[in-house]
Amino acid sequence: MALEQDQVRNIAELCRLQIDDAQIAAYQNNLSNILELVDQLSAVDTSDVAPMAHPLDAVQRLRADQVTESNQREHFQQIAPATERGHYLVPRVVE
């Protein structure tokens, strides 16, 4: 399955990745190859195989509803580019 150039641009946009027009052809080729590789799986007859949500044959463990975390804001915010009055600052987003 080969990707169109527009699909490559769309994927880049969805991933918030900036790629130059000059790189598009290379990504198109590489991504298409990956899809082809994975597409080989389609050759396997899976009509008797139940769909799987997780590779481990295990069940989700549950946690008791207890507050176990304490405030570590100062610690976490050390790696934030900008903070003010306890808030993480980001470029303004308004809908």
Next chain:
Amino acid sequence: MEWEVVIGLEIHAQLATKSKIFSGASTAYGADANTQACAVDLGLPGVLPVFNEEALRMAVKFGLAIDAEIGKRSVFDRKNYFYPDSPKGYQTTQLHHPIVGMGHIDIELDNGSSKRINVTRAHLEEDAGKSVHEGFGGMSGIDLNRAGTPLVEIVSEPELRSAKEASAYFRKMHSIVTYLGICDGDLSQGSMRCDCNVSLRPKGQQEFGTRTEIKNVNSFRNVERAIDVEIERQMDVLEDGGTITQETRLYDADKNETRSMRSKEVENDYRYFPCPDLLPIIIDDNYIEAVRSTLPELPDAKRKRFIESHQLSANDAAVLASSRTLADYFEIAAQAANDYQLAANWVQGDVSATLNRLEIDISELPVNAEQLGRILQLIKDNTLNNGGAKEVFNALVALGEAGKADSTVEKVDALVDSMGLKQVSDTGAIEAIVADVLANNPKLVEGYLNTPVEKRGKAMGPFIGLTRKAAKGVNPQVVMEVLKKKLEELG
């Protein structure tokens, strides 16, 4: 053209767990920004989510309350999108295998009939953080305390046909989740929010028209208003031969209008896939039955019981059963007085008026249910007349307002004594008072005697007032009888 309105609601209800859905951070409301956002909530590398058993139990409880199929195997998926209040870059939610499948609730319509509304599904997911756009010098401030708070998203079938029905549905869901105790139902804190999908189609047409989605409406009233203005807007567009654009809109309550949210350059493509960090959740019949055994009496059942076992009107029953705390309060008072109708009148009268005036919840009322029950008992045994009962009630409220609330039942009796409200029903005592009043007001008596017989009923008013003033707490019925007799004796 005649249009048919088609509405479906998506309600987000925050589950009342102590900790988050996938982390041990607190969900308490109102904490200082980011003091309840731990490494898991922040999506830091290397962390793993662990699912909160209470969130599961609450979702199953909800499913059973709306008579829904429970997903014995449910799966968490990742819904991928970038927004600063979702630091992981995806929301953990349930797409194909939700915990709650098809169910239904009944809503009551204005004409007294009820209508069944099917619920497509309800799934578990995590809430996002909050963005603050003002006050950060042109930047946006992000508070992630809310990120990871468990939600159930309840999706209705597009079976609502008016703004009123939509609001009734929202109210009913609110009533159910608060009865179950799985959500605190505090709309002002965003504990329940509602997205409204609205479209119009020519009456009789099978296919749906193009819909718009009004995001994040957070009050019963606004659901009704937002949908009504959106219906009007769509009708105008369609009547003018235009077409509706499928889009997300915001409701501006101040201007009472909906407006388009800035359209995104790239259409949403959430690229859902099963979350590799979380395993499927498997529950069995034993688990489901154990949860079922914890279901309380639900609003519909309570309403029915109030009507059938206690002869309340449909309206009284609906009002009193709408909230569990109100219903419990009512029922405790009613049982103490052994009079459901008297208690119904009081709870919808003085109690509700006081709650509105003080803008408080029934749980904060300085008169508790046992105390109201005692007041009603005293009305029933003729110790208090209605006026005296109101005075005791108001005195208890005033004590509460002054920060001196006394929650004992004995306080009711103490107030009745100290305020001299005990009603005098003894005819002899009242006769003496009436005789005094008549002797001291010869002019009034003369005026009365000069009044034509057919108008004398009304002319008796001043004497009743004077008698009650002369002796606080006289039984008004006995006063009437005695007065009538005495005045008749005079002519």
